[in-house]
Amino acid sequence: MEILLSGQLLVAALIIGSIYGLVALGLNLIYGTMRLLNIAHGDLVMIGAYTGYWLFTLAAVSPVLAMLAAGALAGLTGAALYFGLFRRQLAGSQPIERIEANSLLIFFGISIVIQNLTALAFTASPRTYQALDTLVRIGEVSIAQSRLVALAVCLGLSAAIVLFLRFSALGLSIRALIQHRTASRIVGIDVDRVQAFSFVLGFALAGLAGTLIGVTEQISPFMGFPFTIVAFVVIILGGLGNLAGGIAAGMVLGLIETYGVALTSANLRSVLIYGVFILVLVLRPEGLLQRRRLT
Amino acid sequence: MRLLTTREAVPLLLVAAIAAVLPLLGSDYYLGVGFILFGWIALAQSWTVVSGLAGYISLGHVVFAGIGGYVLVLTWGAVPVWAGALLGALAAGLFALLVGLPVLRVRGPYFVILTFGLAEFAKYVVINIENALGRFGRLILGGPPLETLYWAMAALALAGTLAVVAIRRLRLGAGLVAIREDELAADTIGVPTVRFKLFAFALSALLPGFVGALFVLRTGYFEPAQAFDPVISFTIVTMAIVGGSADARGPVFGALFLVALSELLWSNFPQVYMIVLGALLVGFVLFAPNGVAGLFERRRAAAAAPAGG
Amino acid sequence: MRKFVGALAISALAAAAWASPAAAAEVKIGYSIAKTGLFAPAAPSQINAYNLWAEQVNARGGLDIGGKERRKVTLIQYDDQSNPGNAVKIYEKLITQDKVDLLLSPWGTPHHFAIASVLERHKFPMIGSTASSVQLRNMKPGNIWFTTAAVADKLATAMVGLLQSAGVKSVAVLTNQLPFGQENKKFLMPALKAAGIKVLVDADYPPNIKDMTAILVKVKAANPDGVIGLAYPGDSILYINKAREVGIAAKFQYLLVGPAIGFFRGMFKGAADGIVTLGHWSPHGDNARSKAFYAAYKKKFKQEPDYLDSVEAWVSVEILEQAVAKAGLDKDKLRQAISTGTFDTIIGKVRFDGVQNAVTPTGFLQIQKGELHVVWPKDRQTAPLAPKTGWK
Numbered sequence: 001m002e003i004l005l006s007g008q009l010l011v012a013a014l015i016i017g018s019i020y021g022l023v024a025l026g027l028n029l030i031y032g033t034m035r036l037l038n039i040a041h042g043d044l045v046m047i048g049a050y051t052g053y054w055l056f057t058l059a060a061v062s063p064v065l066a067m068l069a070a071g072a073l074a075g076l077t078g079a080a081l082y083f084g085l086f087r088r089q090l091a092g093s094q095p096i097e098r099i100e101a102n103s104l105l106i107f108f109g110i111s112i113v114i115q116n117l118t119a120l121a122f123t124a125s126p127r128t129y130q131a132l133d134t135l136v137r138i139g140e141v142s143i144a145q146s147r148l149v150a151l152a153v154c155l156g157l158s159a160a161i162v163l164f165l166r167f168s169a170l171g172l173s174i175r176a177l178i179q180h181r182t183a184s185r186i187v188g189i190d191v192d193r194v195q196a197f198s199f200v201l202g203f204a205l206a207g208l209a210g211t212l213i214g215v216t217e218q219i220s221p222f223m224g225f226p227f228t229i230v231a232f233v234v235i236i237l238g239g240l241g242n243l244a245g246g247i248a249a250g251m252v253l254g255l256i257e258t259y260g261v262a263l264t265s266a267n268l269r270s271v272l273i274y275g276v277f278i279l280v281l282v283l284r285p286e287g288l289l290q291r292r293r294l295t
Numbered sequence: 296m297r298l299l300t301t302r303e304a305v306p307l308l309l310v311a312a313i314a315a316v317l318p319l320l321g322s323d324y325y326l327g328v329g330f331i332l333f334g335w336i337a338l339a340q341s342w343t344v345v346s347g348l349a350g351y352i353s354l355g356h357v358v359f360a361g362i363g364g365y366v367l368v369l370t371w372g373a374v375p376v377w378a379g380a381l382l383g384a385l386a387a388g389l390f391a392l393l394v395g396l397p398v399l400r401v402r403g404p405y406f407v408i409l410t411f412g413l414a415e416f417a418k419y420v421v422i423n424i425e426n427a428l429g430r431f432g433r434l435i436l437g438g439p440p441l442e443t444l445y446w447a448m449a450a451l452a453l454a455g456t457l458a459v460v461a462i463r464r465l466r467l468g469a470g471l472v473a474i475r476e477d478e479l480a481a482d483t484i485g486v487p488t489v490r491f492k493l494f495a496f497a498l499s500a501l502l503p504g505f506v507g508a509l510f511v512l513r514t515g516y517f518e519p520a521q522a523f524d525p526v527i528s529f530t531i532v533t534m535a536i537v538g539g540s541a542d543a544r545g546p547v548f549g550a551l552f553l554v555a556l557s558e559l560l561w562s563n564f565p566q567v568y569m570i571v572l573g574a575l576l577v578g579f580v581l582f583a584p585n586g587v588a589g590l591f592e593r594r595r596a597a598a599a600a601p602a603g604g
Numbered sequence: 605m606r607k608f609v610g611a612l613a614i615s616a617l618a619a620a621a622w623a624s625p626a627a628a629a630e631v632k633i634g635y636s637i638a639k640t641g642l643f644a645p646a647a648p649s650q651i652n653a654y655n656l657w658a659e660q661v662n663a664r665g666g667l668d669i670g671g672k673e674r675r676k677v678t679l680i681q682y683d684d685q686s687n688p689g690n691a692v693k694i695y696e697k698l699i700t701q702d703k704v705d706l707l708l709s710p711w712g713t714p715h716h717f718a719i720a721s722v723l724e725r726h727k728f729p730m731i732g733s734t735a736s737s738v739q740l741r742n743m744k745p746g747n748i749w750f751t752t753a754a755v756a757d758k759l760a761t762a763m764v765g766l767l768q769s770a771g772v773k774s775v776a777v778l779t780n781q782l783p784f785g786q787e788n789k790k791f792l793m794p795a796l797k798a799a800g801i802k803v804l805v806d807a808d809y810p811p812n813i814k815d816m817t818a819i820l821v822k823v824k825a826a827n828p829d830g831v832i833g834l835a836y837p838g839d840s841i842l843y844i845n846k847a848r849e850v851g852i853a854a855k856f857q858y859l860l861v862g863p864a865i866g867f868f869r870g871m872f873k874g875a876a877d878g879i880v881t882l883g884h885w886s887p888h889g890d891n892a893r894s895k896a897f898y899a900a901y902k903k904k905f906k907q908e909p910d911y912l913d914s915v916e917a918w919v920s921v922e923i924l925e926q927a928v929a930k931a932g933l934d935k936d937k938l939r940q941a942i943s944t945g946t947f948d949t950i951i952g953k954v955r956f957d958g959v960q961n962a963v964t965p966t967g968f969l970q971i972q973k974g975e976l977h978v979v980w981p982k983d984r985q986t987a988p989l990a991p992k993t994g995w996k
Contacts, residue, residue: 008850012817075940085581100404101352105536105580108529114571116566116640128841128871135849143847169317209728216836216845220645230417232408244409262818266809267423267781274416282397322700327693346986374806409746414713419810426808429790434717434739440725514718520811521688522713525640565683567641579785 007141010260015147016156017254019209023227024234026205032178032199032241035096036103040230041109042224044074044203047114047235048221049208050122056129063131064149067211074198074207079099081110082199090195096181103232111224118221126220150212157205158247165243174198178241233277306547308338314341318442324444331446332515332554333452337350338492338503338527339534339546340455341550344499346532347494347540348459348468350475351399352407355414356531358498359387360507360576361523365421367508368433368517373465376439380447388497393495402478404559411525418523423484427520448509455502459543462498471495535577539586609846617632624733631667631835631933633696634680635708636715641686643935646837649865649910652735652919654679656709656904656926668927669792670932682705684790688718691793693808695722705933709920711913713783716740716748723747729939733916733922737787745958749942751919751966753884753951754912761831762790762966763858764799766880766980770989772856775806776823778816785860793834804828809839816842830856837862844872844879855991856880858968864911869974873984876971878992883917883950886978888986893922911969911976919949952984955987 027041048070055061055069083108089099132146165171173194176184185191217223230253237243238249253273260272299307337576338356341442346352363383370379394413415431425431438444458599462468470491482488511517530553538549541542553572582592635654637647639874658679661667666674680702684690689711691971698704699722707723707730709716716735723730731749738757767775775796779789786808804826807819816839823831831854833843840862847857862868863881874903885897898916909915923942931941944962946955946963955962968980970989977987 004420006821009821012815016815037408038695085577088497089581097403101407101582102580104354104407105532106577108532108582112576113570116569116573119640119644120566124639125648125868126645126837128867132874133875142849142851144845147849153932159458179405184392216842218841222642222644226814236408258815258818260810262821264821266807267426267815270419270810270812271423273848274412274419277412278409278416281401281405283414292443303821323696324701327696331689331693403730422810426786429786430739431786431790432717432739432744433716436721436742436744438721452967454712510689513713514692514719516688516717517715520642520782522641523689526685526687565685568683569640 004259004262007139009262011141011143011151013253013255013258014251015151017251017255018151018158019213019250020230020234020253021158021211021250022154022232023206024238024245024246024250025161026202026209027228027231028202028204028235028238028241028243029174029198029205031235032243034086034090034103034195035100036199037100037107039104039107039203039228040065040114040193040203040224041107041206042079042226042228043111043114044206044224045210045213045227046219046221046224047074047077048207048212048213049126049217049223050118051207052131052211052214053127053129055218056131063146063211063215067208068151070211071204071208074210075204077207078128078203079196081088082196087196088201111228115221122221124221126218129215129217130236131215144216146212146215149175150215154209154213155249161205162244162247170194177264178243188265219270230273233273236277236280299358299460301472302497302544304465306543307453307460307584309547309551310449310453312424313451317575318445328558330441330445330448330509331551334446334510335530335554336452336532336547337448337455337506338531339538339550340452340459341499341502341538341544342545343459343473343546344462345492345495345543346499347535347545348462348471348475349495349578351402351496352532353410354407354528354532355412355525355529356499356503357523357525358410358417359413359503360527361414361417361421362387362390363504363507364511364517365507365519366504367511368435369503371433371582372433376503376512380505380512383508384501384504387500387507387562391500392493395493396489396529399492399496411528413521414525414528418519421519421523422525426507430604432516432518435515435517435524438515441513444509444513445482448460448506451502451505451509454548456543458498458502459546463542466493467494482483531567533572535586536579536584537575537586539588541585541588544588552587583588607707608708613869631669631675631677631706632680632702632704633677633706633708634682634694634695634702635700636682636684636694636703636710638686638711639683643686643712646734646913649913650711650917651681652901652905653909653914654681654921656901657918659716659904660900668929671929672932680706682729683705684710684715684831686713691715691720692718692726695719699726699728706924708924708930709735709917713737716750717743720744720748723900726846727935727939729935729942731942732918733865734913736784739961743959746894746939746943747954749923749959750959750965751916751923751949751951751954751961753961753966754882755960755966756787758894758966759788759882760795762811762968762980764795764801766989767796767801767830767856768799768967769980769982770830770856772801773831774802774804774826774828775832775856776854776987777832777834778805778819778823779808779834779839780836780839780860781810782836785836788834788860792834802828811836811839813839813842816846817850820846820852823854824850828854830854831858831859834857835859835862835867837868838864840868841871848875849947851995853994855993859993861912864969864976865913866908869908869976870969873974874996877996878971878990880968880979880989881976882969883915883969883976884909884964884978884984884987885910886913886969886976888975889984891950891952893948897950917951919951919954922949923947954962 016162051070052063055066060230134145173189234249235246317325365381366386367379430493470486534549640642654881668678682694709732713735714734727748736752779785842858858880864883926947927941931937943979965981969976970979979989
């Protein structure tokens, strides 16, 4: 059992958790402000991974810079989708349940389109590249540079966004929108602008995280779906629309996964994750880490 | 009351006519296409019972097909083939009854992702059971020939279509539609919502269990990751959305449309086929939420109305 | 890719025009493969081999039909969307609608299993390629054959031989839950026990594993002589990244599927040196066919062939070509020729016993200075096994 005290294990759990947290943050932002369930979220991770791959392979651009380009590209995709498809939906008079259910199906269609366009453009062959692969030693822990960067970026960005929501005017409007859509319109918040911003930011975060993920994982047009699933598990755990809760839940999932595997068998990972997912949905759909809302 | 209204007769006659014509073309290829077509019709009709009528959108319907297939391979050799398939259907129905009570309390988008999670959960449980048993993909040799499977699947498609037609006529159908429109109100006016939902859920699991068993017989191979493939769930939903899920016509139209599209496109442009599929889904959800069947309706309403009205 | 789409369109046109007399002179050869879905990333290695072969045959003036004439070949390819059920439908279509003259095999064990009954029903012989399972032997011989030498029980015996020759006394066994990994483990464990090799860590993990640190920290603590990773491509990459981080120092490290794919070595450069993997082919021997295949593949696709999938696919078309040259296109004569003949291939002579390759011994490859060499069995070595020394 002494392996549980291994620093290597703890760092691994933190890295996974922080990546989960950041990926889920984008999904949660879009759900929180607009009640849109983005099943295509993982495909933006995939776009980010390809961006990093091509920039590195063709122009030797470091993933640290490439992730900014990936964020921009994913953000642009988000802007196109928001203004092209979703703005009108959200402005309509449809009940919120209808928008939720429809968005799930629309994003599923978008997901298929993105995946297959990518396969058409780049073939389905898996791709990989090695960048930032120098090993860094911190005490007894040894870790690849790329993963250290991933940890720093994910934690830093997540913290920055939480602070931004707390203290900036735009951030406060986002929080207001998450907490009460109709009321925020009444108090004079430019709902359309806030929605567009959240949508683009949510997409950009996924793209950016994608570059970090693509450095260490196999890149293929179909790599995104597992990340969509993980992001859903995370935001269900943290509470749909609860951003800070989601980041915490990402960490929790990283720890459950790493230590759960160390203690039992890695075989049970999926059973564990989906088991938790189902239990939370059935018992407490508002999420484990969510304070009960006063209604 | 007429024996059958047009909207009831059309899908029934369509299924029967296709079933009768395909074998006349005298080629295994058409039997194969028919087998898949009827499989999708049976799945989409079953889905319609709980998701179309009651509005509980299931994104995990493959779980019932997977269970049906798994029971078939578990009982392979121990009982006759058709008894195995029947047991598969019953097991799927029983599973729906057991999980239905807690799962159907969850509503809206939570229900959608819950059904998906449930199907994945079941998949990983079966994978772990198979590993524990030391079985890694089961090969089934000597199943029934294609003709037999074809007629069995055609019967399932017809049964599914009949079931939706019948349910819509019963108090159950009206109750389910009331639940879709406003569950609280339905409860208040005395619809036994819990019982109806549970019954519909179990009913919508039976045929997929059977279909799953036939799928396994057709390929002669069972592997959990494939038997519980989420793409099957997604395809069912796409068919129902494209066809329309208000009555028995939608699934037949949707399945016909998608199977035809697939036959036309997949051979030469597989990725293009998938892209068209995705775009169709987006387009129908946004612009024709009642599917092809809804489009017919709209046109007829427009024709019936006086000019300018 | 564009060229490939072009070839696809041409073969599709040919398929559409099958009834016209002009096209009837060509030999139509059909197959299905996963262009979309779960297995799509694995398919190009096999498709490339088929396309290269068709191009070479046509450049030679066509396929030799029973020594009487030469006819150009045209490939008809369909996407099975990674679904074995679709593969069944496609092979029925190829046989009954497109009326192809010959069939090539799809990708993957489940797909081979699924179409076996179609071949049987239509008495249509086809040589398999990328499939491996002990369950193959339950299949009725006559219309399907398997080129692979990598069946789990034989692999277990060969692995023990390799371990003993390398002086490995203790191992960690890490197994992916997918069928091929599990089947390998099932036969490997008793073989290790019988040989007195201690298993210090025995861990299974799911196909979608994202981090192996937990398992590898255990392995490091146990400090075995060897690590046997019954892995697939995705988790093979994960293993190298994490084992390097954690600092696994075992002198023997094996990964089942992955290192034989071209991009793998390019990706890790020195770090992958010393990794052993499954395979019985390498271009470094003195087989002239091998060298020609390797050079042509590299020239056409600007990458190395997959030492498993591209090779199995290539062997299957080599055998088909030689059988057709002897027997023509008649199904019964062709079946006879394949069942009884001995064929020259890039993996040496191949002859079938029932459905199985009766000649090619189970082998292993090792990455040495960025190249893959056959290190087992000893009489086929292109280089001796070397211990893995660090991660560079």
